[in-house]
Amino acid sequence: MNATGGQLTPVVRLRHASIGYGDLAVVRDLDFDLMPGEVVAVLGANGSGKSTLVRGILGLAQLQGGTLELFGIQANRFHDRARIGYVPQRHTAGSALPSTVREVVSSGRLPRLGWFHRLGATDRAAVERAVETVGLSDRMKTPVGELSGGQQRRVLIARALASEPDVLVMDEPTAGVDVSHQRSLAATLRRLADHRVTMLVVSHEIGPLVPMVTRAVVLQEGRKRYDGPLLSSMVGASDAVLEGAEHAHHPDEDHEDDVTPGWVADPRLGG
Amino acid sequence: MEILEFAFMQRALIAALLVGLTAPVVGTFLVQRRLALIGDGMGHVALSGVALGVLTSSSPVWTALIAAVAGAVLIELMRAYGRTSGDVALAVLFYGGIAGGVVLISMSPNGTPANLNSYLFGAITTTTTSDLVVFTVLAAVVLGSVLTLAPRLFAVSNDEEYARATGMNVLALNLLLAVLTAVTVVVSMRVVGLLLISALMIVPNAVAQLTSRSFRSTMVTAVVVGILTSVLGVTASYYTNTPSGGTIVSLTIAVFLLAALTTAFRRRLGARRDRGREYHPHEHGDDCGHPTVVHGDHVDFVHDGHRHAVHGGHYDEH
Numbered sequence: 001m002n003a004t005g006g007q008l009t010p011v012v013r014l015r016h017a018s019i020g021y022g023d024l025a026v027v028r029d030l031d032f033d034l035m036p037g038e039v040v041a042v043l044g045a046n047g048s049g050k051s052t053l054v055r056g057i058l059g060l061a062q063l064q065g066g067t068l069e070l071f072g073i074q075a076n077r078f079h080d081r082a083r084i085g086y087v088p089q090r091h092t093a094g095s096a097l098p099s100t101v102r103e104v105v106s107s108g109r110l111p112r113l114g115w116f117h118r119l120g121a122t123d124r125a126a127v128e129r130a131v132e133t134v135g136l137s138d139r140m141k142t143p144v145g146e147l148s149g150g151q152q153r154r155v156l157i158a159r160a161l162a163s164e165p166d167v168l169v170m171d172e173p174t175a176g177v178d179v180s181h182q183r184s185l186a187a188t189l190r191r192l193a194d195h196r197v198t199m200l201v202v203s204h205e206i207g208p209l210v211p212m213v214t215r216a217v218v219l220q221e222g223r224k225r226y227d228g229p230l231l232s233s234m235v236g237a238s239d240a241v242l243e244g245a246e247h248a249h250h251p252d253e254d255h256e257d258d259v260t261p262g263w264v265a266d267p268r269l270g271g
Numbered sequence: 272m273e274i275l276e277f278a279f280m281q282r283a284l285i286a287a288l289l290v291g292l293t294a295p296v297v298g299t300f301l302v303q304r305r306l307a308l309i310g311d312g313m314g315h316v317a318l319s320g321v322a323l324g325v326l327t328s329s330s331p332v333w334t335a336l337i338a339a340v341a342g343a344v345l346i347e348l349m350r351a352y353g354r355t356s357g358d359v360a361l362a363v364l365f366y367g368g369i370a371g372g373v374v375l376i377s378m379s380p381n382g383t384p385a386n387l388n389s390y391l392f393g394a395i396t397t398t399t400t401s402d403l404v405v406f407t408v409l410a411a412v413v414l415g416s417v418l419t420l421a422p423r424l425f426a427v428s429n430d431e432e433y434a435r436a437t438g439m440n441v442l443a444l445n446l447l448l449a450v451l452t453a454v455t456v457v458v459s460m461r462v463v464g465l466l467l468i469s470a471l472m473i474v475p476n477a478v479a480q481l482t483s484r485s486f487r488s489t490m491v492t493a494v495v496v497g498i499l500t501s502v503l504g505v506t507a508s509y510y511t512n513t514p515s516g517g518t519i520v521s522l523t524i525a526v527f528l529l530a531a532l533t534t535a536f537r538r539r540l541g542a543r544r545d546r547g548r549e550y551h552p553h554e555h556g557d558d559c560g561h562p563t564v565v566h567g568d569h570v571d572f573v574h575d576g577h578r579h580a581v582h583g584g585h586y587d588e589h
C-alpha cells in the first residue's frame with residue numbers, strides 16, 4: 001500500500017465487477033476503488049448487495065465478471081490475508097461448545113502464523129490488545145455464548161483486529177452495540193484511521209462514525225447509485241432516507257456500559 | 272485383579288484406553304462443527320470394508336481403514352462441491368455402506384451373525400496383538416495431527432466462513448478432520464463397534480460442555496470421561512458378558528444424564544438466587560445516557576423502546 005512512483009496502489013480495486021452466488025448476480029458492473037487511508041461507508045437498503053460486495057472482496061461470494069485487485073495484486077493470487085481484517089454480518093458469535101473470548105479472538109491471529117506455528121508471546125499480546133480495544137479485557141475467560149449480543153459483536157471486531165490488519169472490512173460492526181460502546185468503538189476506529197488503517201464499513205448506524213468517514217457509496221439493487229462525500233441527508237435519518245423505512249428497534253439489543261474500553265490498544269496508535 | 276491375568280483382557284483394556292482417548296478429541300471438533308453424526312456415517316461405510324475383508328479373508332482392520340478413509344474423503348468432497356442434494360448423497364453412502372456390509376458378510380463362509388454382531392457392537396475377545404499395534408499407531412497419528420493443528424481446526428470448526436476469509440485452506444482442514452474421524456472409527460471397531468463409535472465421540476463432549484467454560488477444558492474433560500467409561504465399560508462387559516460397545520455407551524450415557532441433572536439442579540438454585548440481575552446487567556443511573564421519565568415516586572429509564580424502573584434488586588417494565 002505504499003506509494004510507487006508517486007502513485008498510490010488501491011487497497012481494493014473493482015472494475016466492471018459482478019458478484020453473486022451460483023447463477024445469481026447480485027452486484028452488477030461495479031467500479032470501486034478503496035484507497036489507502038480512506039474510510040468508506042457502504043450504504044443502501046436491505047438486500048441492495050452491501051454484504052455481497054464485502055463478501056466478494058473477501059472471496060466468500062463469487063466474482064462472476066470483471067476484475068478484483070487487493071493491494072495491487074489479482075485477488076486469486078493474493079495470499080497475504082492477514083492484511084485484511086473482516087467482521088462478518090452476524091448477530092452472535094456463539095457456537096456449539098463453549099469457547100472463551102480469548103479462544104475466539106486468537107483465531108483471528110492465525111493468518112499471521114504458518115501452518116504449524118502456535119501463538120507466541122507477541123501474538124498473545126496482539127490478542128490482548130485487540131480485546132482491550134473493544135473493552136472486554138475482563139471477559140477474556142468468559143464463554144462467548146454467555147455474553148450479550150452486543151458484546152459478541154465486539155468479540156468479532158476484536159478477532160478482526162487481532163491480525164493487526166492494514167484494512168478493516170466491517171459488515172454492520174455496530175449492529176446491536178449500545179450507543180455508548182458505539183461511541184467508544186468509533187473513537188478507537190478513528191484512532192486506527194488516523195494511523196492510516198483503511199476501512200470499508202457497511203452500516204445502518206453510521207452516526208458515531210460520521211466524523212471519520214471520508215467517502216460514501218450507496219448501492220441500490222446491486223448497482224452503485226452514489227459515490228462521493230457523505231451527505232448530511234445520509235446521516236441520522238439515513239435509514240429512512242435510504243430505505244424509505246423507519247428504523248426498527250431491536251429488542252434484544254445490548255445496553256451495557258459496565259466496561260470502559262481501552263482506547264490505546266494498537267501499537268500503531270502511539271503512546 | 273483377576274481379569275488382568277487374561278491376555279485378551281489386557282488387549283481389550285489397552286484398546287479401550289486408545290479409543291477413550293482419541294474418540295472424544297476428534298468428537299470435540301465434530302460437535303463444534305455441528306457435524307456430530309458424521310462419525311456414525313463413517314462407521315456404516317467401514318462396515319462394507321470389514322465385510323470385504325471377511326469375504327476375501329484379509330485383515331478386516333485394513334479393509335475397514337481403506338473404506339472409511341475413502342468414504343470420509345468422498346463425504347467431504349460432496350459437502351464442498353455437491354449441490355443441494357448433499358444430504359441425499361450422504362444418505363446413499365451411509366446406507367449403501369451398511370447394506371453392502373451386511374450382504375457381503377452373509378455371503379462369506381465364515382461370516383456368522385455373531386461375527387457381525389461383534390463388529391457392530393464391539394466384543395472384548397476379538398482384539399488381536401497385531402490389531403493393537405495398528406490401533407496404537409493410528410491413535411498416535413490422530414492425536415499428533417490434532418494437537419499440532421488444534422488452533423486451525425478450532426478456527427475452521429468454530430467459524431468456517433471466517434476461516435475461509437482469512438485465507439485458511441478450509442477444504443484441506445475439513446478433509447483432514449474427516450480422515451482423522453475415519454481413522455478413529457477403525458481404532459474403535461473392536462471394543463466399541465461400528466454402530467456405536469459415534470456415541471463415544473459425541474456423548475463425552477456433551478458431558479464436558481455442561482461443566483466447561485472453554486473449548487480446551489471441554490476437550491480435556493471429554494477425554495477424561497471417555498477414558499473412564501471405556502475402560503470401566505470393558506471391565507463391566509467381562510463380568511456381565513454383554514457386548515463391550517453397548518456397555519461402554521450405556522455407561523457414558525448414564526454419566527451424561529447424571530451430569531445433566533446435576534447441572535439443571537444447580538442452575539435452578541443459581542437462577543433463583545440472582546433473578547432479575549442476571550438478565551439485566553446494565554446499571555441504569557444518572558449518567559448512563561438513557562433518557563429518563565419521572566413516574567410518580569420513581570424514575571424510569573427508556574431504552575430500546577421500553578421503560579425500565581429500578582425496583583429493589585431488579586427492574587420492572589413500566
Ligand SMILES: Nc1ncnc2c1ncn2[C@@H]1O[C@H](COP(=O)(O)OP(=O)(O)OP(=O)(O)O)[C@@H](O)[C@H]1O
Pocket residue numbers: 021024026044045046047048049050051052053089
Ligand atoms: N448465500 C446467498 N445465496 C444466494 N443469494 C443470496 C445469498 N446471500 C444473499 N443473497 C441475495 O443477495 C441479495 C443481496 O443480499 P445482501 O446480503 O448483499 O444484502 P445487504 O445489502 O447486505 O442487506 P442487509 O442490509 O439486509 O444486510 C439478496 O436479494 C439476497 O437474497
Ligand SMILES: [Mg+2]
Pocket residue numbers: 050051052089171
Ligand atoms: Mg448485509
Ligand SMILES: [Zn+2]
Pocket residue numbers: 553554555556559560561572574
Ligand atoms: Zn441506562
Ligand SMILES: [Zn+2]
Pocket residue numbers: 551574579
Ligand atoms: Zn432493559
Ligand SMILES: [Zn+2]
Pocket residue numbers: 566569570571579580589
Ligand atoms: Zn415507572
